Amino acid sequence: MRIVRTGPLTVLKDGGRPGHAHLGVPVSGAVDRTAYARANALAGNPPGTAVLECTLGGLRVSFSEPAVAVLTGTDAVLVVDGVPAGVEEVVAIPAGVAVAVSMPKRGLRSYLAVRGGFDVPPVLGSRSTDRIAGVGPARPAVGDVLPVGDVLPIGPPAGLPAALVSSPVAEDGPLELDLGPRDDWFTAAAIAALLNAEFVVTPASDSVGLRLDGPELTRARTGELPSEGVVRGSVQVPPDGKPIIFQADHPVTGGYPVIAVLTPASADRAAQARPGARLRFTIAPA
Structure with a gap:
């Protein structure tokens, strides 16, 4: 070809x-x-x-x-x-x-x-x-x-x-996620914002990560987190409070706390989100 x-x-x-x-x-x-x-x-x-x-x-x-x-x-x-x-x-x-x-x-x-x-x-x-x-x-x-x-x-x-x-084309509706492993690093208000607010995919997004704009996810703990392993669908939150959803080409480790992880099906749906798309999140059913 x-x-x-x-x-x-x-x-x-x-x-x-x-x-x-x-x-x-x-x-x-x-x-x-x-x-x-x-x-x-x-x-x-x-x-x-x-x-x-x-x-x-x-x-x-x-x-x-x-x-x-x-x-x-x-x-x-x-x-x-x-x-x-x-x-x-x-x-x-x-x-x-x-x-x-x-x-x-x-x-x-x-x-x-x-x-x-x-x-x-x-x-x-x-x-x-x-x-x-x-x-x-x-x-x-x-x-x-x-x-x-x-x-x-x-x-x-x-x-x-x-x-x-x-x-x-994947269906509309909230992306499903599980909280953790570092949700205890965030305030109750941050968890509520993650699950109730709307986030917008920014033009800086790529196959490494979807960078989102929306309410700041504030930390309950200060200090640095040692780098630890991350997986596709991890929702990492850097110091500016703006979440990043790791996609297929994500790094092996991340140094910022991961507030939640998308289910595999929702990670696939996130892969089809264009800049400007509006995303919402919900807890995955047990």
């Missing part, structure tokens, strides 16, 4: 590289894990196959041989030789024609899966580009050629697992 145009941001992603945190290497991987898994399931690929993660569309490519591809994550569609496909439609693509990813009206990140996956060399067991650590394949550039892997004889699935069936 040849890259003709990259759009605002296109990177290679897969399931990530777990097991290296003790070396200071983050997991990384797809920012919206559910949309990524659904793309591979629809394309007939094994779990963990490398795809392209496209932010706000704009990607344009061509294939030297016939291919099968699908786009998930947003309401963007594949436009094959000028003809738009349906949302999340699995498309047979002739060799040599132009294939474009449209600009989504809702959502932020689309996942382009090609049957066979992208067979670039893995780094520490993963083909994910980690933007904070600089580990993994280079960001695709115009003129680059990405090899497509061998197609395994599994074919497209007759039906998706229930866990992968959802709307092309």
Whole structure:
């Protein structure tokens, strides 16, 4: 597959590289894990196959041989030789024609899966580009050629697992979270604000973290917190009181208290929040 145009941001992603945190290497991987898994399931690929993660569309490519591809994550569609496909439609693509990813009206990140996956060399067991650590394949550039892997004889699935069936764009409503592990560092008013106020995604957000604007989450304790391990979906609060939701390319450790952690499904939903989006939070059901 040849890259003709990259759009605002296109990177290679897969399931990530777990097991290296003790070396200071983050997991990384797809920012919206559910949309990524659904793309591979629809394309007939094994779990963990490398795809392209496209932010706000704009990607344009061509294939030297016939291919099968699908786009998930947003309401963007594949436009094959000028003809738009349906949302999340699995498309047979002739060799040599132009294939474009449209600009989504809702959502932020689309996942382009090609049957066979992208067979670039893995780094520490993963083909994910980690933007904070600089580990993994280079960001695709115009003129680059990405090899497509061998197609395994599994074919497209007759039906998706229930866990992968959802709307092309995540539903509205509060993001679910669990308080802790450092909620005791914050005042009761801060906890109430987190669970009742509205927060706005700022333009400084990226695959490392969603930076939010809203009421200041005030601390009940002063002093410094030693750096400790953090996970995707952690809601870290720096001294200015403005929360940051860690996304897929988050660092291994964080030195500010984590007031709460999003559920995995809500972390996927947060991955589709554009700058200017308004977010609310609620306690996850037991």
